[in-house]
Amino acid sequence: MTGEVASKPTRHLHRPLLAPSVGALFLWMAVPLAMTLWFSAEHYNLLRPGKTAFAGWENYRDLLTHRALWIAMGNTLFLVGLVLAITLIFGTLFSLLLNQDFPGRNVCRLLIIAPFFVMPTVSALIWKNMLMNPVFGLFAWITRSLGFGTIEFFSRMPMLSIVLIVGWEWTPFAVLILLPALHSLNPEQIEAARLDGGGPIALFRYIQLPHLLRPMAVVAMIEMIFFLSLFAEIYVATGGGPGLASTNLAYLIFRDALLGFDVGRASAGGVIAIILANIVCFFLMRVVGRNLEDLR
Amino acid sequence: MATVELRNVRKQFGTHEVIHGIDLLIQDREFIAFVGPSGCGKSTLLRMIAGLEQVTEGEVLIDGSPAQDVPPAKRGLAMVFQSYALYPHMTVAENMSFSLRLSGTPKAEREQKVRTVARILEMEPLLERRPSQLSGGQLQRVAIGRAMVRQPKAFLLDEPLSNLDAALQGQMRLELARLHRELNTTMIYVTHDQLEAMTMADRIVVLNQGNVEQLGSPLELYQHPATFFVAGFIGAPKMNFLDAEVKTVDAQHLTLMLTSGTSITVPAPLQKLNANEKIKLGIRAEHLALEPEGELRGEIEALEHLGPRAYLHTRLADGTRLVAQTDGDTQARPGDHVAFRARSEATHLFNSSGRALTRSDPQAEPC
Numbered sequence A: 001m002t003g004e005v006a007s008k009p010t011r012h013l014h015r016p017l018l019a020p021s022v023g024a025l026f027l028w029m030a031v032p033l034a035m036t037l038w039f040s041a042e043h044y045n046l047l048r049p050g051k052t053a054f055a056g057w058e059n060y061r062d063l064l065t066h067r068a069l070w071i072a073m074g075n076t077l078f079l080v081g082l083v084l085a086i087t088l089i090f091g092t093l094f095s096l097l098l099n100q101d102f103p104g105r106n107v108c109r110l111l112i113i114a115p116f117f118v119m120p121t122v123s124a125l126i127w128k129n130m131l132m133n134p135v136f137g138l139f140a141w142i143t144r145s146l147g148f149g150t151i152e153f154f155s156r157m158p159m160l161s162i163v164l165i166v167g168w169e170w171t172p173f174a175v176l177i178l179l180p181a182l183h184s185l186n187p188e189q190i191e192a193a194r195l196d197g198g199g200p201i202a203l204f205r206y207i208q209l210p211h212l213l214r215p216m217a218v219v220a221m222i223e224m225i226f227f228l229s230l231f232a233e234i235y236v237a238t239g240g241g242p243g244l245a246s247t248n249l250a251y252l253i254f255r256d257a258l259l260g261f262d263v264g265r266a267s268a269g270g271v272i273a274i275i276l277a278n279i280v281c282f283f284l285m286r287v288v289g290r291n292l293e294d295l296r
Numbered sequence B: 001m002a003t004v005e006l007r008n009v010r011k012q013f014g015t016h017e018v019i020h021g022i023d024l025l026i027q028d029r030e031f032i033a034f035v036g037p038s039g040c041g042k043s044t045l046l047r048m049i050a051g052l053e054q055v056t057e058g059e060v061l062i063d064g065s066p067a068q069d070v071p072p073a074k075r076g077l078a079m080v081f082q083s084y085a086l087y088p089h090m091t092v093a094e095n096m097s098f099s100l101r102l103s104g105t106p107k108a109e110r111e112q113k114v115r116t117v118a119r120i121l122e123m124e125p126l127l128e129r130r131p132s133q134l135s136g137g138q139l140q141r142v143a144i145g146r147a148m149v150r151q152p153k154a155f156l157l158d159e160p161l162s163n164l165d166a167a168l169q170g171q172m173r174l175e176l177a178r179l180h181r182e183l184n185t186t187m188i189y190v191t192h193d194q195l196e197a198m199t200m201a202d203r204i205v206v207l208n209q210g211n212v213e214q215l216g217s218p219l220e221l222y223q224h225p226a227t228f229f230v231a232g233f234i235g236a237p238k239m240n241f242l243d244a245e246v247k248t249v250d251a252q253h254l255t256l257m258l259t260s261g262t263s264i265t266v267p268a269p270l271q272k273l274n275a276n277e278k279i280k281l282g283i284r285a286e287h288l289a290l291e292p293e294g295e296l297r298g299e300i301e302a303l304e305h306l307g308p309r310a311y312l313h314t315r316l317a318d319g320t321r322l323v324a325q326t327d328g329d330t331q332a333r334p335g336d337h338v339a340f341r342a343r344s345e346a347t348h349l350f351n352s353s354g355r356a357l358t359r360s361d362p363q364a365e366p367c
């Protein structure tokens, strides 16, 4: 439409005028990518910065034949999948609750949204030291008073603990998107469904859930971007351990690059992470895309 | 097939009462319309019948049995919403069969029922489409079809035509009237458009600020409005009102002094009037005739040609505006000075509290 309306001189102008921002974006993306690709094919260790040499596929071979990468990849997928599920399920539940009319609803909304505004490092610290600590944590106190002993979260189930923390942080985000979406559902549709004989479950299954699919897809896409590169919580809470039990790709790259000073290997890890992100993204887009197609 | 009865029904939102005690008996197979200006409580009343809104006080009876505690789906009523409220992610067929699906009706029976209704409404080709692929008129049809599939005891329609353009509205009015004849079911129709009510309803309930102003057939309301409000609301163009003062009154004649200074004599009402009492005189446009000797003199401000007839928008000497109906081929022009004579037996009189003063006609008793 705008293309048609635009007069001739404007049409001639729009390429040169767009060029700076396109160029900036291209540099922004392409330069780091190219450098990563370049470093990933180099022997480059910061302990011997002068001694770089072409390595070919060696960095990749090292990584791919070492089980650390596969553990990290598994942890990454575990984290992304589980946290997505948790945030979407609880986000939907809380949205359904908060969509009801009850006294103190606004306060409740505020309280539920609040965790999202806590810094990742801080929330990881709170969970680590105040809730999950086996000696003086709240959870330990509860389980002990109930006579179950203590659960050692970070040594027994480090990955699950991280998932809990991140789920707690990101459920508010899902609520933030899903609650207004739920609110925007035409109330007459709900009433029509009530007249058609739908109880709360049928109402959710046939009216509210289909209405929420699109915003849920948005939540999933955005969250995935953050979860694939999750770092702060792991760094603070477990340091990737015990062993490699809670190391994800981002943390592995950090270890190689800043603990091992091996820029070559870290870059190779980065390239692999990019490939993984694209694969996950592709599948998610297909699932989401199909759902959105259904709606049309 | 159902009667719906309201007994002293009241509705409060918080402390704010919007329905002030309404009694109403809707007969089986009747087409009844609730009309009134925006915010008068039409929708609220309908929603209380449907069960979507709690009744604060009073009783709603469906087929003679109290319905306040019956959930909406169990009342056997179907509703058509103003926004249609179709389920956007379901096809037309799924929309229509949703209630049957929830009640566990077998698939074959569902499909058969949907097809029957689709045939009546002539929308078989639309069944596999989604609401987003339909036009306004088609959406309207689907909404009505969804209500029909349930074979309800009564249809409740809340301004179903207000989202359609004028031509389609006219067409759908005829279609709804036909549907009512064919289905032979009680229909309760809410609208703010008096024309819809006049053209379709057997009886009309005129609501004003949560009270029933008048209940009657379209013609009764038109010819014998019980109140000033009804007189002004029913009929287009709006009835003309002139402020007047009683000059003389006897058993037969009432002579009024208009604010324009002229006097006019009309048949006297049954109610007693005192000299100098202020009243309102109502005259419909079609009861004014151009006549050089007429008592209402003024200047034509605007002329509306509708083909078969024309409306003369006139300004009287004292500034009162008057609309008169005349032949379509009238030679009058804006700026002309004209005079009208009112058909005195067709005039309406309203006392200062807005109630109509009746003449001998027994039908004119307010309900």
Ligand SMILES: Nc1ncnc2c1ncn2[C@@H]1O[C@H](COP(=O)(O)OP(=O)(O)OP(=O)(O)O)[C@@H](O)[C@H]1O
Pocket (backbone or CB within 6 Å): B013, B018, B036, B037, B038, B039, B040, B041, B042, B043, B044, B045, B192
């Ligand atoms: N849920 C509600 N809470 C508070 N007040 C309400 C509510 N619903 C309606 N009202 C009030 O009740 C009155 C009647 O509303 P209602 O919707 O019945 O009007 P209506 O006659 O249908 O008007 P319209 O022609 O605009 O649809 C209005 O004054 C409205 O503000």
Ligand SMILES: [Mg+2]
Pocket (backbone or CB within 6 Å): B042, B043, B044, B158
């Ligand atoms: Mg309404």
